[in-house]
Amino acid sequence: MLHINAERLLAGLDTLAKIGATSDGGVERLAMSEADMAGRRWFKQRVKEAGLEFHADGAGNLSAVLRCSKPDAKTFLAGSHLDTVPNGGRYDGALGVLAALEALRTIREAGLDLPVHLEAISFTDEEGSVLYLFGSRSLIGELQPEQFQNSRGGERGVLDGMQRLGLSIEGMLGARRDTQSLAGYVELHIEQGARLEEAGTNIGIVTSIVGISDFWLTFTGKANHAGTTPMDRRADALWGASAFVQQASQLVQTEFSPGVMNVGEISAKPGAFNIVPAEVKLSFEFRHGTPEALAQMQDQLLALAEKIAAAYGLGLKIEPAGGYAPALMDERVMAAFEASADDLGLTHTRLLSFAGHDAESLSHVVPSGMIFVPSVAGISHSPREFTHSHDIVHGANVLLNTIVELATKLD
Amino acid sequence: MLHINAERLLAGLDTLAKIGATSDGGVERLAMSEADMAGRRWFKQRVKEAGLEFHADGAGNLSAVLRCSKPDAKTFLAGSHLDTVPNGGRYDGALGVLAALEALRTIREAGLDLPVHLEAISFTDEEGSVLYLFGSRSLIGELQPEQFQNSRGGERGVLDGMQRLGLSIEGMLGARRDTQSLAGYVELHIEQGARLEEAGTNIGIVTSIVGISDFWLTFTGKANHAGTTPMDRRADALWGASAFVQQASQLVQTEFSPGVMNVGEISAKPGAFNIVPAEVKLSFEFRHGTPEALAQMQDQLLALAEKIAAAYGLGLKIEPAGGYAPALMDERVMAAFEASADDLGLTHTRLLSFAGHDAESLSHVVPSGMIFVPSVAGISHSPREFTHSHDIVHGANVLLNTIVELATKLD
Numbered sequence: 001m002l003h004i005n006a007e008r009l010l011a012g013l014d015t016l017a018k019i020g021a022t023s024d025g026g027v028e029r030l031a032m033s034e035a036d037m038a039g040r041r042w043f044k045q046r047v048k049e050a051g052l053e054f055h056a057d058g059a060g061n062l063s064a065v066l067r068c069s070k071p072d073a074k075t076f077l078a079g080s081h082l083d084t085v086p087n088g089g090r091y092d093g094a095l096g097v098l099a100a101l102e103a104l105r106t107i108r109e110a111g112l113d114l115p116v117h118l119e120a121i122s123f124t125d126e127e128g129s130v131l132y133l134f135g136s137r138s139l140i141g142e143l144q145p146e147q148f149q150n151s152r153g154g155e156r157g158v159l160d161g162m163q164r165l166g167l168s169i170e171g172m173l174g175a176r177r178d179t180q181s182l183a184g185y186v187e188l189h190i191e192q193g194a195r196l197e198e199a200g201t202n203i204g205i206v207t208s209i210v211g212i213s214d215f216w217l218t219f220t221g222k223a224n225h226a227g228t229t230p231m232d233r234r235a236d237a238l239w240g241a242s243a244f245v246q247q248a249s250q251l252v253q254t255e256f257s258p259g260v261m262n263v264g265e266i267s268a269k270p271g272a273f274n275i276v277p278a279e280v281k282l283s284f285e286f287r288h289g290t291p292e293a294l295a296q297m298q299d300q301l302l303a304l305a306e307k308i309a310a311a312y313g314l315g316l317k318i319e320p321a322g323g324y325a326p327a328l329m330d331e332r333v334m335a336a337f338e339a340s341a342d343d344l345g346l347t348h349t350r351l352l353s354f355a356g357h358d359a360e361s362l363s364h365v366v367p368s369g370m371i372f373v374p375s376v377a378g379i380s381h382s383p384r385e386f387t388h389s390h391d392i393v394h395g396a397n398v399l400l401n402t403i404v405e406l407a408t409k410l411d
Numbered sequence: 412m413l414h415i416n417a418e419r420l421l422a423g424l425d426t427l428a429k430i431g432a433t434s435d436g437g438v439e440r441l442a443m444s445e446a447d448m449a450g451r452r453w454f455k456q457r458v459k460e461a462g463l464e465f466h467a468d469g470a471g472n473l474s475a476v477l478r479c480s481k482p483d484a485k486t487f488l489a490g491s492h493l494d495t496v497p498n499g500g501r502y503d504g505a506l507g508v509l510a511a512l513e514a515l516r517t518i519r520e521a522g523l524d525l526p527v528h529l530e531a532i533s534f535t536d537e538e539g540s541v542l543y544l545f546g547s548r549s550l551i552g553e554l555q556p557e558q559f560q561n562s563r564g565g566e567r568g569v570l571d572g573m574q575r576l577g578l579s580i581e582g583m584l585g586a587r588r589d590t591q592s593l594a595g596y597v598e599l600h601i602e603q604g605a606r607l608e609e610a611g612t613n614i615g616i617v618t619s620i621v622g623i624s625d626f627w628l629t630f631t632g633k634a635n636h637a638g639t640t641p642m643d644r645r646a647d648a649l650w651g652a653s654a655f656v657q658q659a660s661q662l663v664q665t666e667f668s669p670g671v672m673n674v675g676e677i678s679a680k681p682g683a684f685n686i687v688p689a690e691v692k693l694s695f696e697f698r699h700g701t702p703e704a705l706a707q708m709q710d711q712l713l714a715l716a717e718k719i720a721a722a723y724g725l726g727l728k729i730e731p732a733g734g735y736a737p738a739l740m741d742e743r744v745m746a747a748f749e750a751s752a753d754d755l756g757l758t759h760t761r762l763l764s765f766a767g768h769d770a771e772s773l774s775h776v777v778p779s780g781m782i783f784v785p786s787v788a789g790i791s792h793s794p795r796e797f798t799h800s801h802d803i804v805h806g807a808n809v810l811l812n813t814i815v816e817l818a819t820k821l822d
Contacts, residue, residue: 193640210638212638212685214684225766226675226698227621227623227765228603228604228765228766228789228791229671230606231660231663231668238656241653242653242654243657246657249650252642253643258641260637260641262687263649263679263688264684266678266679266691267678268675270675273675273696274623274673274696277675283684285637285685321684354639378639
């Protein structure tokens, strides 16, 4: 068993948290901002201090590389991201990058010659301040300039951000790696939920980053006078929509746990105190860990909407509004995480990740895996985001030993 | 038993429907518009043809007067309104005015000397194109210039409309009648609903024009990530709001029929596919025929909202948003309507009026009553508004005989 240098890792996290620090103890390093660039400079310096090779690709991804003695060996990646959300916390992303760097530094200091090159990587803009998963999607070759417009700031915002980092479209496209050159990917992250803390479990092993399906549902009835139309003669679109919210949330809880659903937007037309709603439109999304579970949810939830519309004498329009397929983690990687945790005497459980991560991109092309460490009270994307030092060290040690384990299995 | 001249009444309705006629068979005489003024000129002419005195007050109310032989007798009123909604129908309002005029003409032709003066009156702007119940509220002294701002076009819109009709604020205030001079008020109107037609009943006798209570209800929860927050850890404001819509509509149907309720507007904040709603605000109104029933509805419905909020772990803000007290019709007037219908061999039933009418104003100061005749398919405020000729004649005959009956009872 190897062990990382806990003091060095924790000190690194403390120092990094000063870059973009906010007055209330939070951190703000939006991707491609000045603070992000300062963080990047600090990271480069730290890689060199560790005695590792520094590398930056055309998508702004930054890496520390520890080469093995076989020049044509594959590369095993470990990492996360250094950017944050607005007024975010100290751990989201930063932990995964610094723990990966610390793992490589420990392996180098131990003088291990593994059958793969190792690379600790920080991906550009995981949070999507400019374009969601910009770095990891570029690395796997899934990002094309046409997708720039599907961003908050539009194509112009992406190009401006790239210019600040000195990136070009050609460079971004050139960041694509030959997947044959990659052995796998592992990521350590804070849970951003309260499941581990509440269960008193040390390590969460992600089985899948959930898929998301989005729909617009529009129930249509008849806009009648809310005084003169008897209750039993109404085709009230809101009666159908509210029955759907009630029954769909029940169905998901009883049949699809731990899958989730949400109706986040709702509007009624014509929209007056004294007019029965003729049209109620709602945003509807649901998430689950496997393509099969997501398809089953879709079948049952849309059938439920149809059944309710018919029962209330309403019309129903169902419009797909995008989504993502579940990103399945690799069984060999999950087993290696479990073996490392067991060896370290740590408790662990398998769980779904309900938020997106860079591992989502990597899982499309190489065996990938992710572990979570507990978030106090489940708080994240907030200055109050906190993870205990012992949990940070546990997570980094599992990551380290899993890298060593997989280096021989996935070479 | 007296009988009105059916041909004359129906011909009058046909002629009046040409004033403001729309291309699809509807009628549009918005209060204080050019078409309204043309309708007013036609009415004045028709009053004179009938051999009745014409009178216009300072609120633009137009009357045909049939004086009795006692100069200091009270005046018994019958009427409705000549204005319409945009693209409205031929019967709403017009029927009540022309039937009242026809009743007076019939009584005059029969040479009856009743113990009261009779007045067939058309009230200004019942529909509220400029200011709801402008004429009838002026007549009972309930309208003050301060209320002008509570109108669609604001104070300016009301003053402009009044100017077109040649009305002044002083004149409007002077339209107030000494209630001691009034014996009562009756109104014939189309039902604007389908209850009479479906029951095959000739005459509906209104017991009350329902009161309305309006509230804004705001359920407040917590805006969580719709992926990472487990379903059983959410404080979803929409779950509470939708449960309220479901349970409140059930409660009203089972406990308060024929009372009604409506949630016509709904919005969720922050309002995104992937954020659990932190706040859902909805408009809520309910209607019933007596102050007691309305108060009971309010107690039970607001208690239900509180109970649901507590069950879902939500906050609840309840804001009153206005309303009207129920307008109770006079028992003697209702009994007189029933006696007249019985004498004429017509079936009748007591019911609530779920829409507002001029009788609402008059009921505040004098014994008042209203009858409905069937609306085909319940359609109103539409070019497709229709009432069969035999129903028009039935209603006018009940109105006529009730006036004669009440003239001696309420003198």
